[in-house]
Amino acid sequence: MPFGNWTPHEELSGDPGVIRLSASLLDRGDRQCRDFAALKARPKVWPRRGRPRRYAPWETFPLGLVMDALNLTEFGGVPADDAIEKALGRARSAVHPGVALWVRHAFGAYLRAADWIAEDLEAEGVAVRPEPLPRVVQAESAAELRVLTAWGRWYASADGAVREFRRLRVGRPGERDAPSNDALAFVAAAGLRADGDVYRDLPVEVVPDEVAAERVRLVEVVLTGDVPPRVLVDAPPAEVGRVYRERTKAIVTDIAFGTGARPGSDCVDCKALPTCGAVPEVPGLLGLEGRGTHRRTWSVTTGRQYLVCPAQAHLRELHIPAAQRSDGTAARRGRAVHRWLEVAHGRAGAPACSAADLPESGPGDAAAFMTPEEYAEARPYLLAHVEVCPLREPCTDVLPEPSVAAHDTEADVVVIAHPDLIRTVGGTVVYREQKTTQGAPPAGDTGTLFTLVPQLALAVLLMKHGVLGGDGGGIVELETMTPAGAEVLRFDVWDPAVRQAARAQITSMTARWHADEAFRPLPGPWCGGCPVADWCPDRAPNEPGAPIVVDGVRIDPLTGEVLGAAVTGRAAAVAEGVTEPSEEPPPF
Numbered sequence: 001m002p003f004g005n006w007t008p009h010e011e012l013s014g015d016p017g018v019i020r021l022s023a024s025l026l027d028r029g030d031r032q033c034r035d036f037a038a039l040k041a042r043p044k045v046w047p048r049r050g051r052p053r054r055y056a057p058w059e060t061f062p063l064g065l066v067m068d069a070l071n072l073t074e075f076g077g078v079p080a081d082d083a084i085e086k087a088l089g090r091a092r093s094a095v096h097p098g099v100a101l102w103v104r105h106a107f108g109a110y111l112r113a114a115d116w117i118a119e120d121l122e123a124e125g126v127a128v129r130p131e132p133l134p135r136v137v138q139a140e141s142a143a144e145l146r147v148l149t150a151w152g153r154w155y156a157s158a159d160g161a162v163r164e165f166r167r168l169r170v171g172r173p174g175e176r177d178a179p180s181n182d183a184l185a186f187v188a189a190a191g192l193r194a195d196g197d198v199y200r201d202l203p204v205e206v207v208p209d210e211v212a213a214e215r216v217r218l219v220e221v222v223l224t225g226d227v228p229p230r231v232l233v234d235a236p237p238a239e240v241g242r243v244y245r246e247r248t249k250a251i252v253t254d255i256a257f258g259t260g261a262r263p264g265s266d267c268v269d270c271k272a273l274p275t276c277g278a279v280p281e282v283p284g285l286l287g288l289e290g291r292g293t294h295r296r297t298w299s300v301t302t303g304r305q306y307l308v309c310p311a312q313a314h315l316r317e318l319h320i321p322a323a324q325r326s327d328g329t330a331a332r333r334g335r336a337v338h339r340w341l342e343v344a345h346g347r348a349g350a351p352a353c354s355a356a357d358l359p360e361s362g363p364g365d366a367a368a369f370m371t372p373e374e375y376a377e378a379r380p381y382l383l384a385h386v387e388v389c390p391l392r393e394p395c396t397d398v399l400p401e402p403s404v405a406a407h408d409t410e411a412d413v414v415v416i417a418h419p420d421l422i423r424t425v426g427g428t429v430v431y432r433e434q435k436t437t438q439g440a441p442p443a444g445d446t447g448t449l450f451t452l453v454p455q456l457a458l459a460v461l462l463m464k465h466g467v468l469g470g471d472g473g474g475i476v477e478l479e480t481m482t483p484a485g486a487e488v489l490r491f492d493v494w495d496p497a498v499r500q501a502a503r504a505q506i507t508s509m510t511a512r513w514h515a516d517e518a519f520r521p522l523p524g525p526w527c528g529g530c531p532v533a534d535w536c537p538d539r540a541p542n543e544p545g546a547p548i549v550v551d552g553v554r555i556d557p558l559t560g561e562v563l564g565a566a567v568t569g570r571a572a573a574v575a576e577g578v579t580e581p582s583e584e585p586p587p588f
């Protein structure tokens with residue numbers, strides 16, 4: 001039944017009037033699923049059908065171990081060195097060696113940041129001490145219960161006049177004006193101490209304050225050890241409340257009552273997955289045996305990372321922070337080209353790209369989303385694209401850069417894809433993958449091309465099962481742009497040989513990953529370009545700046561360019577990941 005202006009899915013049951021929203025959820029973007037957020041905010045709404053949830057046999061939330069160690073130190077009186085080892089030792093699931101290395105580093109980074117904060121406050125004649133009870137804002141009426149929470153570290157001065165909340169960031173600072181910062185500060189200003197369990201009890205039993213706060217501080221702590229803590233808010237509670245009401249309260253309501261499905265990384269944890277019309281069920285999509293350890297997400301990026309090194313794939317899946325490296329030429333150019341094409345192919349009326357869209361003098365309208373340097377680097381490739389632009393022929397249902405997901409219910413894996421372009425030509429669905437290279441375009445038979453560009457193989461399987469629309473057939477295209485020109489290769493999804501090659505490629509990329517529980521490192525020359533090598537105790541030594549040699553293929557470690565004509569699947573995976581950042585920022 002409808003509740004307010006939000007209607008639960010028909011296959012969901014429970015009480016939609018109980019809303020518990022974490023402040024960090026406010027930073028979600030337009031590309032993320034609104035249905036997921038609204039359901040996540042409703043802890044008493046659950047699917048009517050579905051199997052019991054299975055959990056990973058390994059630790060999936062490393063930041064929780066850091067919090068556990070801090071609790072032992074701040075509230076249990078355990079020395080720091082003992083606290084971190086005790087937290088790791090009593091983890092409920094196995095902790096990967098790379099994860100353990102990062103957890104130790106992050107714990108130490110927080111303690112250093114805490115010392116810096118204490119020194120700054122001491123200069124003002126202020127001292128704060130840890131508070132064991134988190135704060136929560138809740139409002140209850142006959143119709144609903146609303147709860148706003150904040151996850152992090154709590155502190156206060158001995159007289160209660162100063163309250164401080166510390167927001168933990170895994171690898172990089174967040175946006176200073178993020179809506180979540182307003183909400184976190186508001187919880188600190190208006191919230192009461194929770195004597196009950198914030199994530200289990202509804203409503204939460206709270207303890208009133210004997211003294212009203214006069215000053216509220218929100219401090220961001222980046223757990224890298226080399227970034228000073230940053231004070232985001234330092235204001236009287238009344239000012240914090242005013243900012244929240246004027247700038248952020250409407251966003252809270254919009255998220256809690258938002259509607260609209262958008263497939264992506266949210267799907268794997270979504271309560272609506274079994275009945276979501278945006279995520280079709282495709283038993284056997286990956287061709288795997290068994291249901292694996294638990295429900296997981298897989299994309300071609302995951303497969304390529306695992307092919308290079310299982311440990312790398314595992315650490316990146318857990319959002320262990322990647323090293324901050326400058327973008328390589330190939331990665332930077334590829335992103336610039338894709339940004340330009342997404343905007344161009346999304347124009348009203350779907351006009352074809354033309355040379356007039358690419359002025360020699362500068363980016364023109366594209367200046368809104370790319371720098372002059374990026375434009376200059378991308379322009380030769382975009383000019384080559386003009387001659388093979390897919391919109392030159394009549395087409396309908398043009399979708400640039402859509403997000404696609406399908407649930408392989410036999411393997412219990414949510415498969416995610418990000419096609420560069422989908423369109424319909426004469427009733428036939430056509431998928432196009434677009435690549436740039438300074439060298440020769442990929443060549444070889446169908447199996448070889450699917451090994452070099454696995455997105456093509458996945459596209460064939462998705463189209464075979466009707467995930468992208470159509471009747472189980474269609475065309476998959478590979479457009480390769482070089483400064484000298486562009487070429488387009490086409491694969492008929494109805495062709496049995498194409499389907500067989502696609503099945504072989506995707507199953508080979510997922511079978512070992514699906515069964516793996518250890519994610520052992522695979523040290524090699526590629527360690528020099530691994531973004532999470534800092535957290536790997538088994539990484540191989542490398543000579544900085546020296547070419548990475550994989551299967552006899554030389555790769556420039558700075559640009560990601562393959563130095564030569566021949567390339568293998570593993571070499572292509574290494575080149576792709578040398579300087580390419582993670583697909584999306586960590587959710588904390």
